[in-house]
Amino acid sequence: MPNEAVMDVETVTPVEDDTVAKAATVVRNYVRSNMSALRDEDLHDEDNIFEKGFVTSIFAMQLLDFIETTFDVEVPDDRITLQNFSSVQRISRMVGELKNA
């Protein structure tokens, strides 16, 4: 997946909302639990999880299912983009927006 990720470098607004912060904790733990145990590099919330190779491509499917099941939201088609799923920060912000919508 890393070789097909087309990401912009837009600066993401720092996490400030409580829902977003809680979502970040859950998503961070989930991503960490799916990272290779053979990698020593730690995950930061702004890291692109696909470009940095923390997870494999099949994880995109699992991640979408996890988000919808865990946060009881339906991610609309126009939100299902590589950019929205690229980092803990972006995922948790999207979850916060969907929960507050």
Place this chain on the structure above:
Amino acid sequence: MLEEKEDPSGVQQRARHFAATELAERASEFDRQEYLPKDVIRKMADAGFLGAAVPEKWGGLGLDPLEYGELTESIGKACASTRALLTVHTSLVAETLVERASNQLKEKYLTDLALGRRIGCFALSEAGAGSDAASVTTAYRSEKGVFVLDGRKKWISFAGIADLFLVFAKENDATSAFLVERDTPGVEIQPMSGMLGNRAAHMAEISFTGVEVPVENLVSSIGMGFGLVANTALHHGRYSIAWAGVAIAQAALETMCAYAAERVQFGVKIGSQQLVQKMIADAVTQVGAARELCRRAGRLQMERSPDAAIETNIAKYFSSTIAQQVTSDAVQVLGGNGCWDQYPAERLFREAKVLEIIEGTSQLQQLMIADHGFKKFAGAGSGWGK
């Protein structure tokens, strides 16, 4: 197998009857002729099997994963090429559209697929993109309100007869998925023959030359073709292949048991020989274990468990492996007759080998399963030896 009382709609009973009356006696003929007849496909559609796992609101039978697995086993035990139609049309295409397509696309195609009015195929592989599926070179570009596709796909089961292709193409590094209708100008089909297994599955190459695809035929969104759409499809496909392994191994087990109970050598039935019994004991154990792994994966899918994907991979890896072992033993038990196409063992042996390659080779499954093992167990054993 589920008991009949757990089959209130009667679909499993109908599937077993269909397999016994329409497929079992003809599977060898389909294999030799390398052709799955249209009447068989029509009957599969009429019975609702082609929409087995599609929700009823879209015209399907709405079977849950466990029910769909049992149906797949019944069909696959009788004829691997007919089972391949379920894997490709129902699992790889229709189930993927259920999960990943827009409502507009579902309304356009899904009911037709569920009812078998259109046949779908999954166009991912290319001559240079097999296990490394993300390296496809079929290209798309956005032009005058349409997507334009150019490239060539290979090893595409049912492309020879399909009406609708789920095609994966790349622009720069972004892989996207599109639904392409067969009669679109620029689409050409070249049938392939001489395959090891699934010989009747209408395998073909597809070439796309300046093929214009409506914007609404994009599945999911730009760049999500491999990570989301292809992986969703392959997840469903692997589940289907896992049951296909159980099906073939069960058929081989029954074949070798029946033969060993009749065949006499050295004045005794060969089934009384302990070395033959060893093969049968192993087969009974392996088939049972594979079926339970499939059921476990199915239950996890129903629970939408995060472990469903890896457990499906484990089931696919195990059942395809044991299918190869059990069918090899079936050939061994049947001896010369096992090597002759007038008996089913050699066909089952060929069909089993294919399962170790398609929908992710066993080696790829091993990599993913090992990675899962490290994540799950490395921490648990971190105090070992200290």
